[in-house]
Amino acid sequence: MWETLEEADGLTREEAYERVLDAAYAEADQRWWDLPAGQSFALDWDDEFDDGESEARSRAAVDSASAYQLVGRLQNIRSSESRRSRTIADSLDLLRAAQRLASWAAARQAVLIADVFDHINAIDGTALGKPGEGGTSPDLSFTMAAEEIAPLLRVPGRAAQRMLGEALRLREDLPGTLEALDDGTISPTQAQVIVEESQCIPAETTAGFEDTVLETAGALTRPKLVRRCRQLREKLHPESIIERKARSMKDRRVAVEPEQDGMAWLSAYLPAEQAHGIFNRVDAAARSLQGPDEARTLSQLRADVFADVLTHTCAGDPKKGTGFRGVGATVFVTVPVMTLLGHTRADWQNPSAARGAEFDESAAVDLPASGAEAVAQSGEGAAPDLEGCENGYLNGHGPIDPETARNLAAHAPSFTRILVHPETGAVLSVGRDRYRPPKHLQDWVRTKSPTCIHPGCNRSSWSCEIDHLIPWAHGGQTSLTNLGPRCKRHHMMKTEGLWSIGQDASGTPNVTSLGGETYVEPPELPPPF
Numbered sequence: 001m002w003e004t005l006e007e008a009d010g011l012t013r014e015e016a017y018e019r020v021l022d023a024a025y026a027e028a029d030q031r032w033w034d035l036p037a038g039q040s041f042a043l044d045w046d047d048e049f050d051d052g053e054s055e056a057r058s059r060a061a062v063d064s065a066s067a068y069q070l071v072g073r074l075q076n077i078r079s080s081e082s083r084r085s086r087t088i089a090d091s092l093d094l095l096r097a098a099q100r101l102a103s104w105a106a107a108r109q110a111v112l113i114a115d116v117f118d119h120i121n122a123i124d125g126t127a128l129g130k131p132g133e134g135g136t137s138p139d140l141s142f143t144m145a146a147e148e149i150a151p152l153l154r155v156p157g158r159a160a161q162r163m164l165g166e167a168l169r170l171r172e173d174l175p176g177t178l179e180a181l182d183d184g185t186i187s188p189t190q191a192q193v194i195v196e197e198s199q200c201i202p203a204e205t206t207a208g209f210e211d212t213v214l215e216t217a218g219a220l221t222r223p224k225l226v227r228r229c230r231q232l233r234e235k236l237h238p239e240s241i242i243e244r245k246a247r248s249m250k251d252r253r254v255a256v257e258p259e260q261d262g263m264a265w266l267s268a269y270l271p272a273e274q275a276h277g278i279f280n281r282v283d284a285a286a287r288s289l290q291g292p293d294e295a296r297t298l299s300q301l302r303a304d305v306f307a308d309v310l311t312h313t314c315a316g317d318p319k320k321g322t323g324f325r326g327v328g329a330t331v332f333v334t335v336p337v338m339t340l341l342g343h344t345r346a347d348w349q350n351p352s353a354a355r356g357a358e359f360d361e362s363a364a365v366d367l368p369a370s371g372a373e374a375v376a377q378s379g380e381g382a383a384p385d386l387e388g389c390e391n392g393y394l395n396g397h398g399p400i401d402p403e404t405a406r407n408l409a410a411h412a413p414s415f416t417r418i419l420v421h422p423e424t425g426a427v428l429s430v431g432r433d434r435y436r437p438p439k440h441l442q443d444w445v446r447t448k449s450p451t452c453i454h455p456g457c458n459r460s461s462w463s464c465e466i467d468h469l470i471p472w473a474h475g476g477q478t479s480l481t482n483l484g485p486r487c488k489r490h491h492m493m494k495t496e497g498l499w500s501i502g503q504d505a506s507g508t509p510n511v512t513s514l515g516g517e518t519y520v521e522p523p524e525l526p527p528p529f
Helices: 002-009 013-034 051-064 067-074 080-085 088-124 140-153 157-172 175-183 188-197 203-214 222-236 241-251 272-288 298-311 337-341 345-349 402-410 439-448 488-495
Strands: 253-258 264-269 332-335 373-376 392-394 398-400 415-417 427-429 465-468 483-486 500-503 509-512
Touching (some): 088 140, 088 157, 157 175, 465 488
Antiparallel strands (some): 500 509
C-alpha cells in the first residue's frame, strides 16, 4: 500500500504513512459515535496498525468529538448492559471523554458567570473596572453578581466571588486558557491554577506567561503545574517577592471547617516561615513524646501537642481557661436537658423511669467555671452512664457526643438557660414584647440558626446582626419565629431593597434576587438533632 501511494503521489514513506493515519482518524470521527453507548472509541483495525496506533486513533476520536457527540457516548454508561460489555480500554476512553466534556462545561459556565456580572452591572449602573483593583474591595456590581450566583450554584458567597473573579479573568485577560478549556486540552483544575498564578502579573507580560504555560499545562498534574507557573511568574513579575509578601500578609487568617463524626479542620494562612516554624515546633514536641510505651502515632501526637498548646494556658489558671494575656476560649454548646441529667430517650418517653426530671423554671444550674459557655436546656441531676443519651450540639459545627457535651457544660463559666421541650425542641419561655430582643433571646436565635439565614451565606450567626424577618414597622413581632441572624452585608441588601423579602402561601419566608430567582432556605433542625 505504501509503495502504491508513493508512486501515485510522489510521497515519501513517512508522508504516505501520515496520509493513511489521517484517513483513519477521519473514519473514526465519522463512525465512533454510531456505536452502542459504552463501547470503545477505537474501531477494528487493519493488521498493519499495532496497539499503540489504535490507542492514538481512539484518543484522536475523543479529542475531535463535539460536546454533543461526547454526551451521546456517555449517556447510557450506567446501564447494566453497558457495564457488562465494556473492556478496560472502553472505560478509559469514556473516562477521557467525560473529562473533556467536563472541561467544555466549565468553559461554558465561566462565560455565563461573566455574563451575569454584565447584566448586574447594567442594572445598577456601577462601573466595575477589575475586581479588587488597587487593593480596594469589590464594588457593588461584583458583589451583587456574586450574590446572584451563590444560591443558584449552592456555593458560599466567598466561593461565588472566587468563581466570578476567575470567570472575568478568563474572559478578559486569559482568552487562550479559556479556549484550551473549551477544547478540553486542559482540565478545570489546570485552568484554575493558571488563573491563580497569573494574578498580579502586568498586562504586557500576561500573554507571554499564558502562551508558555499552555505549551505543557495539559500534561501536568496540579502540583507540577503550580511549580512551573511560579517559576515563570518569578521571572516575569516586576515586583520583588518582598513587596508581594507584604501585600499578601494582609490576607492572613485562621479558619475552621466542620467535618463528620465530631471532628473539624483548623487551618491558618500565614507567612511561610511562621507556618513551617509552627509545624517544626509541634513536630519536635511530638517526637519527644515517642517511646516504647506510647501507643499514639506521630500524627496523633502532633495533633495532641497542637491542641494542648492552644487550649491550655501560658501563665494562666487552667480552671478558668485563662492565659495568653487573660483570654479564655469560648464555645457554645447546646445540651438536651435529659442528657444533662444523664437520662436516655427511653427515660423521658417513660416518665416513671426518669424521676426528678420534671421541668422547673426556677431550677438553678451551678457548675464550675472553665473556657466554655453553654446554652443549655435547664434541669438538674446527673447520671454516669451516657449510653443512649441524646447528642449535644456545638455551635458552628453540629452534633457532638453526649459525654463531650456534658463535659463542656460542666466547665462552663456561665449559662444561658433556655427551656425547651425535650422531644420537640420547641421553646417554652423566651418571649419579650419589645423591639430589641433580650440577650438570651438573641442567643437562642443564633443557636437555632448557626449561620446567616441568607441563601448561600455561611457566616457564623454569632457575628451576625439579629434581623426582624417581617420588619417591626410593618407589624413584625420580636419573637423567635420572626427573628433570624443576618450578616451585615445581607442585612444591608435587605434594607436597601437589593433583595426583596417575602412569604409564600404557607407563610414561609423567602428572598428574591435582582435576577428574579426566589429562594427558601430549609429550616434548621432544632439543636440538638
